[in-house]
Amino acid sequence: MRWIPLTRFALRSIRRNPGRSALTILGMVIGVGSVVVMVAIGQGAQARIQAQVDALGTHLVVVTPGASTRGGVSGGAGSLNRLTLEDAERLEREGLRLSAVSPVIFTRTRAVGGGGNWRTMIHGVNSRYLEIRDWQVASGRPFDRDDERARRKVALLGHTVAEALFPEQDPVGQQVTLRGVPMKVLGVLQRKGQTADGTDQDDVVLVPHTTVQARLSGWSFIAQILASAWSKEDVPEAMAEVRTLMRHSHRLASWEEDDFTVRDQGALGEAARGTTEVMTTLLAAIASISLLVGGIGIMNIMLVSVTERTREIGIRRAVGARGSDVLAQFLVESCVLSALGGVAGLVLGVVATVLVGRLTGWATAISPSVLLLSFGFSAAVGIFFGWYPARRAAALDPIEALRHS
Amino acid sequence: MEGAPLIELRGITRDYVLGGDRVPALRGVDLVVRRGEMVAIMGASGSGKSTLMNVLGCLDRPTSGTYLLDGVPVEGRSDDALADLRNQRLGFIFQGFNLLARTSAVENVELPLLYDRRGRFPDPRARARAALERVGLAGRLQHHPDALSGGQQQRVAIARALVTEPSVLLADEPTGNLDSRTSLEIMALFQGLNDQGITLLIVTHEDEVAACCRRKVVMLDGRIVSDQPVEERIGAEEQRERLGPAAGGAR
Ligand SMILES: Nc1ncnc2c1ncn2[C@@H]1O[C@H](COP(=O)(O)OP(=O)(O)O)[C@@H](O)[C@H]1O
Ligand SMILES: [Mg+2]
Numbered sequence: 001m002r003w004i005p006l007t008r009f010a011l012r013s014i015r016r017n018p019g020r021s022a023l024t025i026l027g028m029v030i031g032v033g034s035v036v037v038m039v040a041i042g043q044g045a046q047a048r049i050q051a052q053v054d055a056l057g058t059h060l061v062v063v064t065p066g067a068s069t070r071g072g073v074s075g076g077a078g079s080l081n082r083l084t085l086e087d088a089e090r091l092e093r094e095g096l097r098l099s100a101v102s103p104v105i106f107t108r109t110r111a112v113g114g115g116g117n118w119r120t121m122i123h124g125v126n127s128r129y130l131e132i133r134d135w136q137v138a139s140g141r142p143f144d145r146d147d148e149r150a151r152r153k154v155a156l157l158g159h160t161v162a163e164a165l166f167p168e169q170d171p172v173g174q175q176v177t178l179r180g181v182p183m184k185v186l187g188v189l190q191r192k193g194q195t196a197d198g199t200d201q202d203d204v205v206l207v208p209h210t211t212v213q214a215r216l217s218g219w220s221f222i223a224q225i226l227a228s229a230w231s232k233e234d235v236p237e238a239m240a241e242v243r244t245l246m247r248h249s250h251r252l253a254s255w256e257e258d259d260f261t262v263r264d265q266g267a268l269g270e271a272a273r274g275t276t277e278v279m280t281t282l283l284a285a286i287a288s289i290s291l292l293v294g295g296i297g298i299m300n301i302m303l304v305s306v307t308e309r310t311r312e313i314g315i316r317r318a319v320g321a322r323g324s325d326v327l328a329q330f331l332v333e334s335c336v337l338s339a340l341g342g343v344a345g346l347v348l349g350v351v352a353t354v355l356v357g358r359l360t361g362w363a364t365a366i367s368p369s370v371l372l373l374s375f376g377f378s379a380a381v382g383i384f385f386g387w388y389p390a391r392r393a394a395a396l397d398p399i400e401a402l403r404h405s
Numbered sequence: 406m407e408g409a410p411l412i413e414l415r416g417i418t419r420d421y422v423l424g425g426d427r428v429p430a431l432r433g434v435d436l437v438v439r440r441g442e443m444v445a446i447m448g449a450s451g452s453g454k455s456t457l458m459n460v461l462g463c464l465d466r467p468t469s470g471t472y473l474l475d476g477v478p479v480e481g482r483s484d485d486a487l488a489d490l491r492n493q494r495l496g497f498i499f500q501g502f503n504l505l506a507r508t509s510a511v512e513n514v515e516l517p518l519l520y521d522r523r524g525r526f527p528d529p530r531a532r533a534r535a536a537l538e539r540v541g542l543a544g545r546l547q548h549h550p551d552a553l554s555g556g557q558q559q560r561v562a563i564a565r566a567l568v569t570e571p572s573v574l575l576a577d578e579p580t581g582n583l584d585s586r587t588s589l590e591i592m593a594l595f596q597g598l599n600d601q602g603i604t605l606l607i608v609t610h611e612d613e614v615a616a617c618c619r620r621k622v623v624m625l626d627g628r629i630v631s632d633q634p635v636e637e638r639i640g641a642e643e644q645r646e647r648l649g650p651a652a653g654g655a656r
Binding site: 312314315318321322392399 | 459462464465484485488489491492493497498499503504505506507508516519520521565588
């Protein structure tokens with residue numbers, strides 16, 4: 001049997017009953033549509049997390065004190081305060097693959113200024129820090145090496161802090177008091193948004209680390225050393241270099257384990273990425289079930305159709321159709337139906353994705369591979385669930401079929 | 406051509422099984438039909454005529470006996486081979502026409518050509534059109550069955566049976582649903598085809614129809630009880646003309 005007439009038979013029978021055909025594919029449309037939407041939401045979340053990780057800085061290499069444990073969390077109390085300014089200076093001086101290095105001191109305190117006060121995190125950093133974090137000031141100016149060396153009482157406000165303390169004024173040139181020490185606001189940082197784990201990166205005040213150590217905190221230590229590799233490709237070697245330099249700096253013997261941990265930006269986002277990957281898979285799996293349900297819908301209506309068209313089948317057999325011809329005809333029909341459902345589902349899915357994005361503000365991402373995959377899957381579902389009704393049609397006895405009224 | 410056995414049945418039986426009971430519908434049928442014959446098969450209802458036609462038409466398999474079609478045994482062939490025989494060598498015409506609904510006449514006639522596996526018919530549409538012209542329906546190509554009269558529908562069915570140039574046309578009560586005038590028209594068509602050398606087997610209840618054939622076979626309880634040539638063959642065309650012009654304007 002030629003495929004052209006077969007396809008023609010199938011198309012004709014689909015066209016002949018547009019209402020029923022539409023009902024048949026409805027489940028498929030919803031199935032494919034929901035796969036597209038779910039995956040788009042999942043991938044959107046992943047893309048957002050990637051963007052957040054990227055926002056941490058450029059080709060970031062992070063050194064934290066303590067040996068890394070299995071979970072990637074730094075070690076216990078014994079390893080506290082094992083990062084020193086000398087470590088940072090050594091990395092800066094000798095790190096050939098590092099473009100910039102900054103120590104980071106954290107201390108939590110209340111910032112008072114502009115008639116209000118706000119609990120926030122002080123980051124004691126050097127003048128290279130903004131470059132490493134790929135961060136700019138929105139107004140004012142960053143502090144420089146002079147400020148750092150002279151331990152000047154200057155600060156850069158994160159966007160959130162600036163909003164909280166100076167809702168109606170320009171904070172630049174104003175004063176904020178940290179632990180009783182008045183600081184001059186040099187500038188306000190650009191908005192950075194949340195990290196993957198939901199921390200507000202703009203709820204921060206940057207102060208030269210020298211100032212923090214000298215004036216704010218009697219008991220502060222370097223919690224992190226942030227470094228930036230020259231390029232993304234340099235990151236692995238930069239990490240190796242950092243490790244070597246750190247071991248030198250800490251005078252570790254060859255049998256001793258690292259008492260610090262070196263990570264890159266990718267590792268920082270990994271946990272969150274893993275979670276969204278699981279979420280995407282889960283969403284897609286749930287949506288796939290609706291695809292299956294759609295397939296079962298097609299099977300049901302095809303079974304009804306076979307019963308209704310028993311006489312037609314008998315006529316075809318009487319004029320010489322083989323069982324396989326009848327099988328092929330019904331298979332083509334269910335495949336065309338589910339492919340139609342697939343296409344309609346893709347359209348619906350894309351439209352719904354855009355709508356969901358607009359209404360909820362969630363990030364969504366539609367990738368062509370998902371479109372292709374769900375379309376292919378719907379055609380496969382057509383073959384799979386069309387098989388049984390087609391088999392029934394092909395197995396009908398010609399005489400019985402002809403006698404059917 | 407005349408004289409070569411086209412159909413040879415030897416000791417054909419067919420038992421239906423109904424709820425554990427064996428219902429013998431054919432109890433040993435011997436029949437030889439030669440090329441160019443036009444055979445009427447008569448007999449009371451339930452005498453096994455349709456069962457015999459289904460066996461002849463390769464729609465059904467006999468329980469026992471041998472069937473040679475064109476000298477080739479039919480028994481033991483696969484279902485696919487039987488489908489191909491139906492497609493290539495047999496034309497079946499039913500009492501109820503059995504046309505595909507909501508499908509134009511020409512597409513109905515085309516249908517068997519589309520199941521041809523030997524690539525004999527490069528232009529099925531043209532062939533279907535020619536077959537419809539042959540049965541006098543040149544002007545009804547695009548009509549759907551429900552827009553055609555019973556007689557016209559049966560003509561479409563005859564065109565469909567003819568279109569593959571089968572060895573034999575098998576008609577099971579082809580005029581059973583038609584009035585006597587239309588019946589005569591169909592019989593005139595059959596006679597014309599037979600004059601062109603086409604072999605026909607026609608099951609009928611009507612003596613008038615049987616009288617249009619050349620040979621009359623009578624069945625009773627699954628057996629052939631009489632097999633005779635028709636003495637005074639009626640010309641269906643003349644018979645119809647004697648009825649006078651059609652009141653309803655049937656063509
Ligand atoms: N599918 C069937 N199942 C059981 N019995 C059948 C079936 N078809 C026909 N018969 C029986 O076989 C006998 C012959 O039937 P059939 O060939 O249709 O006779 P006819 O066409 O001469 O009226 C009848 O007794 C009928 O009841
Ligand atoms: Mg009968």
